[in-house]
Amino acid sequence: MAGNRTKYIICIFLLLTAFFFSAGIKDLIPAGRGTDLKIGVFADSYWGVHNGYEHRIPDDAIRMFEKDHPGISVSYETGILKEDYTEWLAEQIMKGEAPDVFFVLPEDFDLLIKMHALEDITEYVDKDKDFNKEMFYRSAYRFGSFDNAQYLLPFECAPELMFANTTILEKDGIETPPLNWTWDEFYDICKKVTADTTGDKKTDVFGTVNYTWKEAFAANGNRLFSTDGRECDFADTKITTALTFLDELNSLNEGNKENARYFEKGNVAFQPMYYASYRDFIKNPLRESLYEDFELTFLTMPAGSEGDNTSILDTLCIGMYSKSRHKKEAWDFIKMLTTDETLQSEIFRYSEGLSPCRDITERELKKELGDRAYGSQNINMDVVRHAMDTAVPKYTFYGQDEAESAVEYAVNEILSGEGNIRMEQVIQDRKIKGILSGE
Amino acid sequence: MNKERSDNIKTPVTGQSILMESMMHLNFWILAFVLFIVSRSTSGMIHERSALSFLTQTEAIPALPVNTIILISILYLCLILLLSITDEKGTNLVFKLCLETITVIWISELTGFSYTGMFLMVFADLMRNQMSRRDRTIAIIALGVFYLILDSSVLNFWLRRISIDDYLIYYSADYAGLIKGVLKIGSLLNTFLFILFMLYQIRKHMNENERIMMLNESLKEANIKLEEYSKSSALMAQTAERNRLAREIHDTIGHALTGIVTGLDACLMMFDKDRDLVKTQLGAIAEVARNGMTDVRQSVKALRPDALEKLPLDEAIEKLIDEMGRSTGVNIDYHCHDKLSDAFDETEEETIYRTIQESITNAISHGNASNINIEIKRSEDNMLTIEIKDNGSGSIDFEKGFGLTHMEERLNMLGGSLYIDGSDGFTVRAQMPIRWGAREN
Numbered sequence: 001m002a003g004n005r006t007k008y009i010i011c012i013f014l015l016l017t018a019f020f021f022s023a024g025i026k027d028l029i030p031a032g033r034g035t036d037l038k039i040g041v042f043a044d045s046y047w048g049v050h051n052g053y054e055h056r057i058p059d060d061a062i063r064m065f066e067k068d069h070p071g072i073s074v075s076y077e078t079g080i081l082k083e084d085y086t087e088w089l090a091e092q093i094m095k096g097e098a099p100d101v102f103f104v105l106p107e108d109f110d111l112l113i114k115m116h117a118l119e120d121i122t123e124y125v126d127k128d129k130d131f132n133k134e135m136f137y138r139s140a141y142r143f144g145s146f147d148n149a150q151y152l153l154p155f156e157c158a159p160e161l162m163f164a165n166t167t168i169l170e171k172d173g174i175e176t177p178p179l180n181w182t183w184d185e186f187y188d189i190c191k192k193v194t195a196d197t198t199g200d201k202k203t204d205v206f207g208t209v210n211y212t213w214k215e216a217f218a219a220n221g222n223r224l225f226s227t228d229g230r231e232c233d234f235a236d237t238k239i240t241t242a243l244t245f246l247d248e249l250n251s252l253n254e255g256n257k258e259n260a261r262y263f264e265k266g267n268v269a270f271q272p273m274y275y276a277s278y279r280d281f282i283k284n285p286l287r288e289s290l291y292e293d294f295e296l297t298f299l300t301m302p303a304g305s306e307g308d309n310t311s312i313l314d315t316l317c318i319g320m321y322s323k324s325r326h327k328k329e330a331w332d333f334i335k336m337l338t339t340d341e342t343l344q345s346e347i348f349r350y351s352e353g354l355s356p357c358r359d360i361t362e363r364e365l366k367k368e369l370g371d372r373a374y375g376s377q378n379i380n381m382d383v384v385r386h387a388m389d390t391a392v393p394k395y396t397f398y399g400q401d402e403a404e405s406a407v408e409y410a411v412n413e414i415l416s417g418e419g420n421i422r423m424e425q426v427i428q429d430r431k432i433k434g435i436l437s438g439e
Numbered sequence: 440m441n442k443e444r445s446d447n448i449k450t451p452v453t454g455q456s457i458l459m460e461s462m463m464h465l466n467f468w469i470l471a472f473v474l475f476i477v478s479r480s481t482s483g484m485i486h487e488r489s490a491l492s493f494l495t496q497t498e499a500i501p502a503l504p505v506n507t508i509i510l511i512s513i514l515y516l517c518l519i520l521l522l523s524i525t526d527e528k529g530t531n532l533v534f535k536l537c538l539e540t541i542t543v544i545w546i547s548e549l550t551g552f553s554y555t556g557m558f559l560m561v562f563a564d565l566m567r568n569q570m571s572r573r574d575r576t577i578a579i580i581a582l583g584v585f586y587l588i589l590d591s592s593v594l595n596f597w598l599r600r601i602s603i604d605d606y607l608i609y610y611s612a613d614y615a616g617l618i619k620g621v622l623k624i625g626s627l628l629n630t631f632l633f634i635l636f637m638l639y640q641i642r643k644h645m646n647e648n649e650r651i652m653m654l655n656e657s658l659k660e661a662n663i664k665l666e667e668y669s670k671s672s673a674l675m676a677q678t679a680e681r682n683r684l685a686r687e688i689h690d691t692i693g694h695a696l697t698g699i700v701t702g703l704d705a706c707l708m709m710f711d712k713d714r715d716l717v718k719t720q721l722g723a724i725a726e727v728a729r730n731g732m733t734d735v736r737q738s739v740k741a742l743r744p745d746a747l748e749k750l751p752l753d754e755a756i757e758k759l760i761d762e763m764g765r766s767t768g769v770n771i772d773y774h775c776h777d778k779l780s781d782a783f784d785e786t787e788e789e790t791i792y793r794t795i796q797e798s799i800t801n802a803i804s805h806g807n808a809s810n811i812n813i814e815i816k817r818s819e820d821n822m823l824t825i826e827i828k829d830n831g832s833g834s835i836d837f838e839k840g841f842g843l844t845h846m847e848e849r850l851n852m853l854g855g856s857l858y859i860d861g862s863d864g865f866t867v868r869a870q871m872p873i874r875w876g877a878r879e880n
Contacts, residue, residue, distance in 0.1 A: 004524050004531075011538060014517040018510050018545070090490035094481055096503040114498040323500070398495065 037074045037329050040092070040102025042085040045351060046316045047158065047276035053350035054078075060346060061337050068336075072329055093117060100324035101333050104152055104317045106143065110228065111398035112319070118151040119320040124331045125150050131335055137388035140356035143315045152317035153338040154356035156347050158276035159387040160215070160312040160394075162301050167294035168193055168205060168269045179300050179386055180309055183219070183245055186270070186302035193269045194252050207252055208270040209263055213411040214404075215272050216242040218312050218392055220304030224407065225436075229397030232436055234410065234429035238306050243414055243421050245304070250415060266294040272301065274314060276352035279368075283352075300383050313391035316353065354384070361388075406435045455567055455643075458636040462560050462629060463519055469625040470511060470557075473550050473603055476618055478504035480609035489609065496608065497601045507549050514549075518542045518557065522564055532568055536578060539564060540585060547589050551602035555589045556626050558582065559633040566640050687738040695731025699724050751780035752788045756795055760813070763799050769809055771799065776816040777823075782873065790849045790871065791815075791825060797842045798827035798867045806831020806865045817873065822855075825869045834861040843867075 039062075043054045055078065062074040076099070080088045086108050092098040093115075104112060112118045125133055133141055136154060144152030166176065172193055177185055190207025197204055217224055222238040225231065233239075263271035264281065278298075300309040318337055320330045337343060344355040348364040355361045362381055369380060397403075410428035414421055481504050484490050494500075521539045543557045565578050588594055603622070607615040702724040706717045750758065757773065764771045783791065795813060802808040808831030815825050839847070839859075846869070847857040855871025 004527070007520050007524050008535075011517045011520050014513050014520070015538070015542065018513045018517070021506070021513070022510055087488055087491040090494045091485045091488070093494065093500055094485055094490045096506075111495060111498070115494055115500050117500055 035072045035326055035329060037072055037101065037326055037333060038097075038099035039074060039076045039333065040080075040085075040089055040099035041076050042080050042082040042103065043078060044082050046082060046103075046105075046156065047274075047280065047352040048082075049276070049280045049352050051350065051352070056350045057343060057346050058337075061333070061340075061343050064340070064343070065333055065336055069329065069332065072326075074333065098321045098323070100321055100326050100330040101318060101337075102321065103155065104319045106315055106317065106393065106395035107398055107400055109143075109152065109317070109398075110146075110396065113146050113151065117322055119322045119324065119327060119330075120149045120151060121153070121320060121331065121334070122150045124335075125153075128331070128335065131339065135339065135358060136356045137358055137361075137385075139313050139388055139391040139393070140315050143313070143393050144317050144319070152319040153334055154315050155318045155338055156351060156353035157313055157315040157356050157388070158274045158353045159384070159391050160272050160274050160301065160314075161278075161298040161383060161387055163263065163271050163273050163278065163296055163298050165263065165266060165269050165294050166297050167266065170295075176297060177299055177302070179382060180303065181299070182303045183305055187245070187248060189269065190249065190252055203253065204267055206268045208249065209268045210271050210273075211246075211249060213242065213246060213407065214312065215301060216246050216304065218310050219301055219307050220245075221307030221310070223392065223396075225396060225400070225403060227396050229399060229403060230436060232403070232407075232429070232432050234407065234432050235425050238304075240421055240425060241305055243411070243425070246411070247415055247421070275354055276314070279352040298380060298383055300386050308390065309386065311387035311391040312394050313388065314353075314394040315356070354388075356388075358385070358388075403432070403436055406432050454639045455563075455636055458632055458639065459522065459560070459563060459567075462563065462632045462636070463522065465625065465629050465632065466557050466560065467515060469554055469622065469629070470515065470546070470550070472621065472625065473554050474504065474508050474511065476603060477507065477550075477606050480606040483609050493605070493608065497599075497605050499599045499601055501601045502549070511546055511549050514542050514546050518546070518560070522560060525567075528569060532570065533574075536561065536565060536582075540582065544585065544589065548600065551600040551605070552589055552594055553603035554622070554626065555586065556629040558586045558589065559629055562586075563633060563636045566637065691734035691738050692731060695727055695734065698727040699731070702727065752783065752791065753779050755792060759792070759796060760799070763803070767803050769803055769811060771811045771813065773813045774815070776814075779815070787853060787871070787874075790846075790853060790855075791823075793849065794825055794846050794867070794869045795827065797846055801842065801867075802827065802829035802831055802865055806833060808832075808864065821873045822870050823873050825867075827867045828864060829866075830864045833864045837861050 039058065041055060041058045045051055045053075055076075058076065062076075065074055066072060077088075082105070085103075086105060089098065089102060089108075098117070104118075125131060137157070139159075140154040140157045144150055144154060164176070169176065169189070174189055174192065177189070186208075193205055194203055194207050195205045196202060217239065220238045220242040222233070222236055222242065224233060224239070226233075262268065263273075275298075301311050303309045318334050320327060320334060324330050339357060341360060344357050344360045345364055347353055347355050348368060355364065361384065365381065365384060410432060413428065414424040417424060481501065484493050518539060521535055521542065524535060527535050539561045543555075543561055546557055547553075547555045562579075562582055565575070565582065570578070594600075603618075607618060610618065702720055706720050706724070709717050709720065749755075753775070756775075756779070760771050760773050763769070779788075779791070799811060799813075802811050806829050808829035810830045812828045813826070814828075815823065817823055837859075843857070843859065850857050850869055850871055853871045855869060858866075858868040858870075860866040860868075
């Protein structure tokens with residue numbers, strides 16, 4: 001019997017050992033003097049621009065952070081490209097070496113949520129007195145929340161705005177459209193400016209370029225995909241309206257396809273563009289000759305007949321790993337990276353996006369646009385504010401690019417075909433759903 | 440006989456422990472195989488850049504294989520230790536089975552519910568232990584429910600766990616099929632071992648039953664022999680008693696009567712010749728008769744129970760109770776509210792004594808009583824009540840045997856009565872009038 005008692009004691013000891021081991025008691029033991037905070041960054045620009053400022057902002061952030069937090073060293077792995085970043089992150093997670101803080105590509109957000117890889121930072125957001133979420137543009141901040149909990153903070157973002165060639169507009173005596181302009185006004189202006197100025201019977205001034213179904217669906221208030229990307233509502237009547245509008249818009253250029261439409265060369269009145277692309281253009285010395293011959297301004301996106309002046313917002317966020325052992329430090333780092341004035345203003349110098357912090361963006365944007373004074377700066381600021389507060393996110397689920405190419409194909413089929421739009425919609429809806437469910 | 444019996448018990452136990460050990464080995468290797476596949480595919484996926492597609496599919500962060508291996512090793516060691524504890528009973532057994540179940544659930548959780556065969560070991564452990572039928576049924580149902588829930592992938596629906604199937608996407612379809620096949624074979628072998636174990640268990644039970652039946656048989660034989668022996672010994676005692684009586688009669692009454700008869704014959708012859716001499720002779724004859732009387736009295740005394748002969752009634756009864764209690768281990772409570780000695784004549788004393796003696800004997804031999812309560816008291820109307828109550832099996836339909844009949848006859852002769860009740864234990868209540876004591880009081 002004494003033997004049995006010993007066995008019981010050993011068993012209970014083993015079970016307790018296993019329990020503490022799985023509860024991660026080794027994580028509770030202080031990791032020595034220095035704390036090593038790992039961060040996950042990618043080397044190249046999120047906006048796909050080769051700007052030569054690899055890791056510039058993270059490096060500055062680390063320098064500042066280490067100065068403010070003695071004893072903590074921050075490190076990251078260099079040389080990971082954006083296209084490999086998600087795979088790299090997945091590998092780190094599987095190896096158990098995931099960084100404490102990492103940039104989250106908007107497309108990966110829902111995947112990381114489903115994996116429970118992201119720490120819910122709602123508590124930090126609510127309790128940290130130094131932090132005020134009101135400083136962010138609403139849409140940018142909202143992107144990082146899921147199911148009423150906050151997981152990410154926006155680091156950098158770029159709204160899609162409607163860029164207008166004011167030279168063309170002024171020539172035709174058209175006033176700059178207001179903030180709440182609509183598809184009808186948009187169509188009227190496009191129709192008015194479309195002209196053959198050289199008399200060769202070929203249109204050489206165009207209404208718009210690159211206004212695609214994405215912009216049209218967003219303007220008409222249709223998100224198309226469910227947030228988890230498993231459902232799609234392509235047969236919706238809002239889509240019908242949007243497709244009809246696109247069809248009308250396309251018909252303006254019907255039979256005039258010889259001359260290419262280049263907004264940057266000055267022969268197109270409107271082009272929707274992400275602010276990041278615009279910055280790339282104006283800052284790139286090779287492209288300086290472009291945009292030279294005309295004045296331009298940016299506007300809100302025109303509202304659809306059943307929607308609002310809704311822009312699309314692309315947001316690069318930053319989040320905390322749910323199994324991080326240094327959550328307090330991780331939060332401090334995230335907070336600094338997203339709210340520090342110096343770091344956030346660096347976005348305007350070393351990157352192409354806008355800061356999600358309202359005050360910083362407005363100040364820096366004024367500075368940036370002041371160099372190229374055109375239009376009324378106040379209007380421009382209202383446009384940015386409106387766009388950033390009401391925008392819908394560009395990405396909502398992992399694998400959205402594949403799903404969108406299916407929609408792209410469907411839209412092209414419908415617009416190039418002669419059939420009834422409603423009928424075609426139902427047919428294509430089924431096809432897209434098939435692709436989404438993984439067939 | 441003894442040797443044969445121990446063989447009967449030992450053989451199945453050895454077979455069972457071999458089977459149990461085989462199951463431990465087999466489960467160890469199956470778990471090792473599962474863990475090997477998990478760690479192999481994890482490192483493979485990391486190296487071959489398919490970690491992302493794996494995570495996209497599982498939508499959960501897998502545990503580090505090293506951690507899983509360490510945890511499962513600890514838990515499996517714990518399980519084996521628990522299984523090696525045998526012959527537990529009651530709460531200890533329940534505690535042990537609970538620990539085993541927890542360990543097994545934990546291990547299968549760690550494998551993402553990919554393998555749950557360890558449950559059969561707990562089942563086997565449950566079956567080989569002694570338990571009441573009700574407890575066993577409850578335990579089997581509880582374990583069965585756990586096993587079903589774990590083995591069907593119901594749990595995986597709510598608790599997203601990464602199972603071996605998820606890891607198999609790393610392998611080509613052929614290899615995945617092979618791995619699944621190996622696992623299937625392992626788990627079938629495990630089931631097969633479990634079935635063998637149960638067969639042994641059934642055989643063991645059957646052997647046990649057979650053995651009990653054999654024991655019953657021999658017990659019955661012994662009982663019959665014992666009965667015969669007790670009959671013959673009673674007969675012998677009777678004969679001895681008769682011989683003794685004959686001897687006593689011969690020695691006392693016979694002797695005296697012979698003297699009296701011879702003396703009286705002489706008297707008859709001398710009656711007419713010398714009356715004075717006859718007178719003297721008759722005096723002598725009377726003396727002989729008186730002596731004979733004394734002898735008879737002494738003989739009768741000699742036939743009485745020893746204790747009564749030597750001790751007063753109170754002490755005799757106490758001695759009887761003490762001896763009976765000590766020799767049989769039965770607890771006998773004796774309460775007497777009056778002094779009994781010198782209150783009764785010999786016949787009455789003997790009746791009281793015999794009544795108590797007979798009742799205790801009956802309670803022990805027929806009722807299997809463990810507790811006997813004896814109470815003697817005197818009632819208002821000068822009746823003595825002796826009540827002997829036991830907690831034995833009692834009997835509602837009983838036939839008065841020799842003992843009880845004799846007891847009743849004796850009491851009736853003294854103007855008393857006997858009351859018997861066998862519904863709650865066995866109660867004997869004897870009543871007899873008190874004659875001398877009445878005067879004393």
